[in-house]
Amino acid sequence: MNDGGDDLNEAISQLRVARSTEGLDESEVDPDPIVQFGRWMSEALDAGLRMPNEMTLATADAEGRPAARVVLLKGVDDDGFIFFTNYESRKGKQLTENPHAALVFYWPELERQVDVTGEVERVSSDESDAYWRTRPAESRRAAWASRQSEVIANRSELDDQVLAIEQRFPDDDDIPRPAHWGGFRLVPSTIEFWQGRPNRLHDRLMFRRVADVGWIIERLSP
Numbered sequence: 001m002n003d004g005g006d007d008l009n010e011a012i013s014q015l016r017v018a019r020s021t022e023g024l025d026e027s028e029v030d031p032d033p034i035v036q037f038g039r040w041m042s043e044a045l046d047a048g049l050r051m052p053n054e055m056t057l058a059t060a061d062a063e064g065r066p067a068a069r070v071v072l073l074k075g076v077d078d079d080g081f082i083f084f085t086n087y088e089s090r091k092g093k094q095l096t097e098n099p100h101a102a103l104v105f106y107w108p109e110l111e112r113q114v115d116v117t118g119e120v121e122r123v124s125s126d127e128s129d130a131y132w133r134t135r136p137a138e139s140r141r142a143a144w145a146s147r148q149s150e151v152i153a154n155r156s157e158l159d160d161q162v163l164a165i166e167q168r169f170p171d172d173d174d175i176p177r178p179a180h181w182g183g184f185r186l187v188p189s190t191i192e193f194w195q196g197r198p199n200r201l202h203d204r205l206m207f208r209r210v211a212d213v214g215w216i217i218e219r220l221s222p
Helices: 003-013 033-046 090-097 125-132 137-145 155-168
Strands: 054-060 066-072 075-077 080-086 100-107 112-122 181-195 203-210 214-220
Touching (some): 033 075, 033 181, 054 080, 054 090, 080 090, 080 125
Antiparallel strands (some): 080 181, 100 112, 112 181, 181 203
């Protein structure tokens, strides 16, 4: 790498941040990690963070080759974490081939991270329909127009597809949900809460689901 690259690597290697002294103790967390996640998400919302529902979704294909991208959490309930996508996209196909995934929420302003692993299942058609109706009309048309993850010749091809869909569905209130679009729910087997602390001595509390027992809490070394 050239000198410019060396300078860049030097700058990256020297990046540091002073962590807070706020800790995370077992006695302070709710025994239900979904409830605890709700607390942290509410605090992120109250803090005015931009899009705290952004999360990195990591998947792998049938041969174990990984991929990751940022998607949006659109719901959380006792059964897990819900997001929506094109079932024929790369992530949609990978989740069908290999229904194991991980999510990471990172809120740097709060020095917090939540790491979730588990199995993924499709939500019901009724759940997908209900969320579909809440989306802006142009987002619903876009779901029809975009063959997500497929190679296209240029931007004009996409624009032409959008125009065709606008002509096909001119009524904002009458845009049906395509069969290739819907929701997934990640059913967690582990949920880790990470709180930044000084000197890299962070607090890490892992909730792990154990058959016939429920959730247990384990502290992990940073």
